Amino acid sequence: MTFMERLKEAVESFGLPRLIITGFLILLLIAAPIVGADLPTQISNIINRFSWNGILVLAMVPMVHSGCGLNFGLPLGIISGLLGATISIEMGFTGGLSFVMAILIATPFALIFGGLYGWLLNKIKGGEMMIATYVGFSSVSLMCMMWLLLPYHSPNMVWGMAGKGLRTTISLEGYYLEVLSKFLQINIGNLSIPTGAILFFAVLAFGIWAFLHTKTGTAMTAVGSNPTFAKAAGINVDKIRLISVIMSTWLAAIGILVYEQGFGFIQLYMAPFYMALPAVSAILIGGASVNKATIMNVIIGTILFQGIVTMTPTVMNNMIHMDMSEVIRIIASNGMILYALTRKTEGSK
Amino acid sequence: MSRKKDLRQTIQKSSVPLMFVLICAVCIPISGLSPSYLANEVVTRMGRNAFLILSLLIPIMAGMGLNFGMTLGAMAGEIALILVCDWQIVGIPGMVLAMILSVPVSVLLGIFCGKILNMAKGREMITSYIISYFINGIYQLVVLYLMGSVIPIKHTSIKLPRGYGIRNTVSLLSMRQKLDNLIPLKIAGIKIPVATFLVVALLCLIIVWFRRTKLGQDMRAVGQDMEVARDAGIKVERTRIISIVISTVLAGIGMIIYLQNMGNIATYSSHSQIGMFCIAALLVGGASVDKASIGNVFLGIILFHTMFIVAPKAGAVITGDSMIGEYFRVFVSYAVITVALIMYETNKRRNKNRAGKQLETEQNGEGGAS
Amino acid sequence: MKSRQWIFRLGALAVILAVAALMFVVGRGHTVYFDSKAETAGGKEVAVPYKIEVVVDGEKAAKLYEGERGMASTMGQNFKMRLDITQEKGQTKKTVNVGMKLPYSMDGIVLNLPAMLAGLPQEEYLSEFIPVPSAEELKDEEVVTDEFGDLTGGSEDAGMEGDGSE
Numbered sequence A: 001m002t003f004m005e006r007l008k009e010a011v012e013s014f015g016l017p018r019l020i021i022t023g024f025l026i027l028l029l030i031a032a033p034i035v036g037a038d039l040p041t042q043i044s045n046i047i048n049r050f051s052w053n054g055i056l057v058l059a060m061v062p063m064v065h066s067g068c069g070l071n072f073g074l075p076l077g078i079i080s081g082l083l084g085a086t087i088s089i090e091m092g093f094t095g096g097l098s099f100v101m102a103i104l105i106a107t108p109f110a111l112i113f114g115g116l117y118g119w120l121l122n123k124i125k126g127g128e129m130m131i132a133t134y135v136g137f138s139s140v141s142l143m144c145m146m147w148l149l150l151p152y153h154s155p156n157m158v159w160g161m162a163g164k165g166l167r168t169t170i171s172l173e174g175y176y177l178e179v180l181s182k183f184l185q186i187n188i189g190n191l192s193i194p195t196g197a198i199l200f201f202a203v204l205a206f207g208i209w210a211f212l213h214t215k216t217g218t219a220m221t222a223v224g225s226n227p228t229f230a231k232a233a234g235i236n237v238d239k240i241r242l243i244s245v246i247m248s249t250w251l252a253a254i255g256i257l258v259y260e261q262g263f264g265f266i267q268l269y270m271a272p273f274y275m276a277l278p279a280v281s282a283i284l285i286g287g288a289s290v291n292k293a294t295i296m297n298v299i300i301g302t303i304l305f306q307g308i309v310t311m312t313p314t315v316m317n318n319m320i321h322m323d324m325s326e327v328i329r330i331i332a333s334n335g336m337i338l339y340a341l342t343r344k345t346e347g348s349k
Numbered sequence B: 001m002s003r004k005k006d007l008r009q010t011i012q013k014s015s016v017p018l019m020f021v022l023i024c025a026v027c028i029p030i031s032g033l034s035p036s037y038l039a040n041e042v043v044t045r046m047g048r049n050a051f052l053i054l055s056l057l058i059p060i061m062a063g064m065g066l067n068f069g070m071t072l073g074a075m076a077g078e079i080a081l082i083l084v085c086d087w088q089i090v091g092i093p094g095m096v097l098a099m100i101l102s103v104p105v106s107v108l109l110g111i112f113c114g115k116i117l118n119m120a121k122g123r124e125m126i127t128s129y130i131i132s133y134f135i136n137g138i139y140q141l142v143v144l145y146l147m148g149s150v151i152p153i154k155h156t157s158i159k160l161p162r163g164y165g166i167r168n169t170v171s172l173l174s175m176r177q178k179l180d181n182l183i184p185l186k187i188a189g190i191k192i193p194v195a196t197f198l199v200v201a202l203l204c205l206i207i208v209w210f211r212r213t214k215l216g217q218d219m220r221a222v223g224q225d226m227e228v229a230r231d232a233g234i235k236v237e238r239t240r241i242i243s244i245v246i247s248t249v250l251a252g253i254g255m256i257i258y259l260q261n262m263g264n265i266a267t268y269s270s271h272s273q274i275g276m277f278c279i280a281a282l283l284v285g286g287a288s289v290d291k292a293s294i295g296n297v298f299l300g301i302i303l304f305h306t307m308f309i310v311a312p313k314a315g316a317v318i319t320g321d322s323m324i325g326e327y328f329r330v331f332v333s334y335a336v337i338t339v340a341l342i343m344y345e346t347n348k349r350r351n352k353n354r355a356g357k358q359l360e361t362e363q364n365g366e367g368g369a370s
Numbered sequence C: 001m002k003s004r005q006w007i008f009r010l011g012a013l014a015v016i017l018a019v020a021a022l023m024f025v026v027g028r029g030h031t032v033y034f035d036s037k038a039e040t041a042g043g044k045e046v047a048v049p050y051k052i053e054v055v056v057d058g059e060k061a062a063k064l065y066e067g068e069r070g071m072a073s074t075m076g077q078n079f080k081m082r083l084d085i086t087q088e089k090g091q092t093k094k095t096v097n098v099g100m101k102l103p104y105s106m107d108g109i110v111l112n113l114p115a116m117l118a119g120l121p122q123e124e125y126l127s128e129f130i131p132v133p134s135a136e137e138l139k140d141e142e143v144v145t146d147e148f149g150d151l152t153g154g155s156e157d158a159g160m161e162g163d164g165s166e
Helices: A002-014 A016-034 A039-058 A061-065 A074-090 A095-123 A128-149 A195-212 A215-225 A227-232 A237-263 A271-285 A295-320 A325-342 B002-013 B015-031 B035-054 B057-061 B070-086 B091-119 B124-146 B194-212 B214-224 B226-231 B236-262 B274-284 B294-319 B322-369 C002-026 C113-117 C154-159
Strands: A169-171 A186-188 A191-193 A265-267 B169-171 B264-266 C029-035 C051-056 C059-064 C069-075 C078-086 C094-101 C108-112 C126-128
Touching (some): A016 A295, A039 A191, A039 A195, A039 A237, A061 A195, A095 B322, A128 B322, A215 A227, A227 A237, A271 A295, A271 A325, A325 B124, B002 B015, B035 B274, B035 B294, B057 B194, B070 B124, B091 B124, B194 B294, B226 B236, B236 B264, B294 B322, C029 C051, C051 C069, C078 C113
Antiparallel strands (some): C051 C078
16 A cells, blocks of 8 residues: 555655656567667667767756756757858868867857747747747748848758759768768777767767856746746846857857757748747656756656657567558657646745 | 837737738739639638637637647547548538537547646646647548548548558549639629638627627636636636637638638648648737637738739749748747747736835835834 | 526427438538440440430539440439430430439449330349549558648648649
8 A cells, every 4th residue: 555655645646647758668678689679779760860969958947947947949959050151151161170160150149049939938938839830830931931042152051953052962971971970989880889979969968968067057947937036136137048049049149059960951931830849848758847857857858758759660660561650659759748838836826 | 108108008919910011012013813713812811711710719818828739629620521421411511410420439539638738837838738739630640541441431532542541642532612602793803702701601600609708708818817716716727628629629620611611631741831820820819828808800811912922923023933932931930939939928928017016125125014 | 587598499309300310411422433234233234325315403513435434423312404315316306304313321332224124024124333443542642640731741731722723
């Protein structure tokens, strides 16, 4: 009886959906060798995809901390990153240097966009998430026009026939393809670990963790958990929120560049649309809520989410010859977001 | 003084429609489309979309904002149409049967949506928006895997060759524009879907009537202030669920009318953007997140769809690239919703501040008197 | 009061169900194919007129010479058509009005007109048309389940335009 009660308590604190998803992933990992999928390859895949997506998920943390809610406006940061990437290539940088330059060029864009975005979110406290979603959508569709109109000329990026207008996907061959992943890569049989990319994530994650323990960082947490109290304590709430939004936007910009170096392509036009929801659900699966998130949530969430995304197609296909992974992904990730949105959250209204 | 303020307020309120009048006024001559073509298109789109957009009004009345969950109704309508199509029930009877069939599905989805929204008070819109994605997953599960394997589907023209799942497009040739052409009428070369308009008019009357019923009044009270309504003995949660259920059912019927005009179902994408375009059109008509009238619906359709028709052509003329116009109208749709949401939130905050200040001065006044 | 409300609700439900049932009957669509050939379903031989014109719902559905096939889409089980028959080339037309009940279960129905005109029993002139799936239909189809619809697809523009205006 007491055991059952304790179990119930544990389930409640962990959250039922999270439990189901963890259980599902464990089941997949057990099933994989049985149905004939190579486990080391699968695990390499998960680690690889973790290294691509980790920073995009990390970009959720500052805004959640300051009480701005889940950053559905992630596409705005991604656009800054895309601008950095394309301008870096346009300016003729190649190899590893093009990656560094992309980050440097993306930064001012992220600061400006993030600043405007943060200023806007301060005007509409309480309705952040919906407006963030639509700010993201508007900026993506605005940029769709811009990708066609901006004066890009690099023959590796523009449409061959017209000689202008960027292509929908741009290969990074010769630029920063796998610059991080290949750095100190470890290969043991079928298992390969992209050490560089993971180190890069670790550095940023540690940076955020350290930041959250500085004076500004603790102020940010205070603003998120109780804005009235924070205001009474003399914290400039709007300024702290602005900083958090700029940080989130900048992280998203870096995140997309890291994603691209692993994925191998720059995806323009409507592609950034697809990016916010997976990142949001990943951090929620990791145990975050609308106003609470830790680095640990990011790591666990990304592994769980990417694990399911990579494992289900192979296991399902081998098992029942029916690829339902896409549907499972949609239901699981959006179900997770719904679960988080319906939780009663302390602090925020 | 106060008149000046009133004027400013009305201009502010109608700024979105005015902006669209401006966009249309600029784009129409540039696009070079003939007035009769334009009129024909707008009338067609009026018949196609009006019912769907009207379905958004009731949740707004109940203070639940823009119902992004109307997509749920659209999916119910599509499922009903697919089944009816497979049973080979054609023409108007097929549509009626599909409507009847869509209602129980819509009601179930509506109750689900309403219950979830009651758990997420204060962030209804983002939640209903995520619900639409979530149910889209369930819809895909049903249509892509269960239809043909669990739910019998007979015809190979609908079913995927692998034996289960529905094809990307389902032809509705047997129902195509059957309602629109039921009462044929042409005025000055413009084809008018009289029967469709009659159905829309009937719905408008029902909405006007509904506002005066006890339930309608309750909804408005809930929309104004949930706590006050609860004190007045209104079952707040129940009323909110009912408003979402009504909206979902209407959206399902609206989707069937929409698709009979289109003549085919894009099984996996017809519904995905419908919510966004309907909401954008309503907002362009001058509605806001907490206030929308039937007039807004029709003005919105005219302005939004005129923009929609002329933008690609105008864009092609100006920049020499037709894609620019395509992206432009998508951008405008999103931007309109963004602006409307921002205006709503800032107004809400301003009113809250004002109320707070008023309370403060009142309290001070009382303190001074005693 | 409560019970009256329930009776009212049940009544409404019954009416709706009745309407649905009625729709099943009146709205059932069939595709009727007209054959003008000598051999009947049972293998008998009949004489074939020079030309048969089929008129359904006041619209000419087919003009058939020997060995040809025409078709019409219909709704409901009561099928009426007018046949304008030219027996020999150059002769005047003879008009025959035909009314018949179509079997509910068949989607496609083949009517052998000469056999019907010869007064043979139904199983001789009426048979089910079982369509052979075309190569197009058998081809594997990639399902596109884009979460955000086809916004960049150019002409499709997210299903908002299409060919709605004919």
